[in-house]
Amino acid sequence: MKYCPQCGNKTEPIIPEGDNRVRDVCDSCDLIHYQNPRIIAGCIPAWDDKVLLCKRAIHPRKGFWTLPAGFMELGETTEQAALRETLEEAEAVVQAQGLYAVFNLPHINQVYMMYRSALLKPEFSSGIESLEVRLFAEHEIPWDGLAFETMRLSLEYYFQDMKAGAFKFRSADIEKPLFR
Amino acid sequence: MKYCPQCGNKTEPIIPEGDNRVRDVCDSCDLIHYQNPRIIAGCIPAWDDKVLLCKRAIHPRKGFWTLPAGFMELGETTEQAALRETLEEAEAVVQAQGLYAVFNLPHINQVYMMYRSALLKPEFSSGIESLEVRLFAEHEIPWDGLAFETMRLSLEYYFQDMKAGAFKFRSADIEKPLFR
Numbered sequence: 001m002k003y004c005p006q007c008g009n010k011t012e013p014i015i016p017e018g019d020n021r022v023r024d025v026c027d028s029c030d031l032i033h034y035q036n037p038r039i040i041a042g043c044i045p046a047w048d049d050k051v052l053l054c055k056r057a058i059h060p061r062k063g064f065w066t067l068p069a070g071f072m073e074l075g076e077t078t079e080q081a082a083l084r085e086t087l088e089e090a091e092a093v094v095q096a097q098g099l100y101a102v103f104n105l106p107h108i109n110q111v112y113m114m115y116r117s118a119l120l121k122p123e124f125s126s127g128i129e130s131l132e133v134r135l136f137a138e139h140e141i142p143w144d145g146l147a148f149e150t151m152r153l154s155l156e157y158y159f160q161d162m163k164a165g166a167f168k169f170r171s172a173d174i175e176k177p178l179f180r
Numbered sequence: 181m182k183y184c185p186q187c188g189n190k191t192e193p194i195i196p197e198g199d200n201r202v203r204d205v206c207d208s209c210d211l212i213h214y215q216n217p218r219i220i221a222g223c224i225p226a227w228d229d230k231v232l233l234c235k236r237a238i239h240p241r242k243g244f245w246t247l248p249a250g251f252m253e254l255g256e257t258t259e260q261a262a263l264r265e266t267l268e269e270a271e272a273v274v275q276a277q278g279l280y281a282v283f284n285l286p287h288i289n290q291v292y293m294m295y296r297s298a299l300l301k302p303e304f305s306s307g308i309e310s311l312e313v314r315l316f317a318e319h320e321i322p323w324d325g326l327a328f329e330t331m332r333l334s335l336e337y338y339f340q341d342m343k344a345g346a347f348k349f350r351s352a353d354i355e356k357p358l359f360r
Contacts, residue, residue, distance in 0.1 A: 003188035005181040005204075005213070010188075018308070021253065024185075033185070036218045037252050039291060072217050073201065077284035077353050078291060099351060102279060102293075104257035111219060111258060113282075128198070169349050171279060173257050 006031050037109040040150075041081035042069020043117040044158050045094045045124075050135035051158065052124060054089045056147055057131045064147035067154055068092075069112065082115040090133045092124035101157060101170040103150045112150045116158075116167060138162075149174050186211050217289040220330075221261035222249020223297040224338055225274045225304075230315035231338065232304060234269045236327055237311045244327035247334055248272075249292065262295045270313045272304035281337060281350040283330045292330045296338075296347060318342075329354050 001024040004011050009028035016023055016032050024033040044067055045052040053065045068089040072081040079096050086094050094117035103112040124133050136142075138159045146152050153172055161167040181204040184191050189208035196203055196212050204213040224247055225232040233245045248269040252261040259276050266274050274297035283292040304313050316322075318339045326332050333352055341347040 001185040003183055003185055005183055005185050005191075008183035008188050008190075011185075034251065035254055037254060037256075038216045039219065071214065072291075074215055074217060074289050075286050076217075077286050078282065079284070079353075080286075099282060099349070102258065104259070106255050106257050106260075109254050111252075169279070173259075 001033055001035075004029060004031060005033065037106075037111055039072040039078060039081070040069050040110055040112045041072045041078045041085060042067050042112065042114050042154075043082045043086040043094055043096070044100060044114060044154055045086055045090065045092055045117050045119050047119040047122050047135055049162070050137050051141075051155065052086075052090055052092060052119065052133065052135055053141075054126070054130040055132040056129065057126070058129050061147035063131070065142050065145050066147040066151050067114070069114070069150075072113075078113045079115060082113070082117070086117065087127075089127045089130050090124045091127050092133075093120050094118060095120060099169065100167060101154055101172075103153065103171065104173045105150070106173070107176060114150075114154050181213055181215075184209060184211060185213065217286075217291055219252040219258060219261070220249050220290055220292045221252045221258045221265060222247050222292065222294050222334075223262045223266040223274055223276070224280060224294060224334055225266055225270065225272055225297050225299050227299040227302050227315055229342065230317050231321075231335065232266075232270055232272060232299065232313065232315055233321075234306070234310040235312040236309065237306070238309050241327035243311070245322050245325050246327040246331050247294070249294070249330075252293075258293045259295060262293070262297070266297065267307075269307045269309050270304045271307050272313075273300050274298060275300060279349065280347060281334055281352075283333065283351065284353045285330070286353070287356060294330075294334050 004026035007029045011024040068086040070085040097116040100116040101114040184206035191204040248266040250265040277296040280296040281294040
């Protein structure tokens with residue numbers, strides 16, 4: 001940040017009084033502009049023993065497969081964000097079945113929140129951000145063609161738990177960009 | 181937002197091409213400025229059958245009791261944020277014991293992530309944001325003097341689960357400011 005979003009004058013990176021971190025502070029109106037990590041909410045949409053993946057039509061990782069997920073918007077809950085992304089990217093209506101996994105990616109200031117979910121009907125199609133959408137059984141998953149480490153982990157945990165007969169809450173920290 | 185943080189020229193609230201929401205877009209450099217919900221990470225610090233609460237020294241809800249919690253910062257994980265807030269507000273060192281509760285507050289664009297945690301020693305004191313810090317057994321909790329609905333729910337769930345002998349992951353949406 002170089003300019004104050006409120007008054008348009010220059011900001012300076014300084015440590016405000018009583019704080020212990022550098023913030024962008026307006027030289028003119030004294031507003032302190034905080035920056036915070038963002039949430040990416042998504043679904044693991046299930047139909048029988050299969051899950052729904054989308055082939056990305058957009059950068060980054062265009063042409064690679066992902067579970068439906070995207071940035072949480074103002075005014076919605078994490079579950080609503082996950083369902084909205086599934087509708088937008090896979091044109092699929094799902095019922096949420098609880099938060100399944102949280103992934104922290106501190107190097108890019110992202111927190112993933114992935115929900116288990118059930119397709120109400122095996123009906124889906126490519127949303128504007130997807131080239132292709134289809135159901136995959138475990139042995140069909142394109143492990144080398146997945147878009148993100150968070151998706152590999154989500155799917156690994158999911159199929160492990162499915163075979164064990166019980167889904168348990170999962171979390172992991174991804175400290176470095178291992179995947180690319 | 182009125183001015184572009186990148187170039188200082190005026191922004192306009194418009195729906196960018198391919199999007200379906202109003203964003204602040206710079207008239208001059210065309211940057212789209214997204215705004216997203218923020219995460220508040222906190223702990224339920226336990227010692228025997230007691231939990232550690234802090235009396236707030238700062239607004240909002242100055243003088244009311246809260247579990248240690250605060251805005252997640254760039255470059256940290258949700259668990260690190262929860263432990264840092266506990267150190268800052270209660271000067272207490274705790275060991276995290278897993279994510280316990282997620283609360284969505286879409287009307288104020290906040291997502292709370294509360295961790296169960298164990299005090300390593302019964303040692304704590306008032307950080308700069310606290311007037312007083314002390315351990316409370318369930319019957320001592322100042323239910324009418326709690327700062328936030330998220331703290332009431334965290335404590336209710338926690339003591340319910342403690343009595344039941346097993347802690348289970350909790351989540352709730354708080355759609356309206358019921359508490360104040």
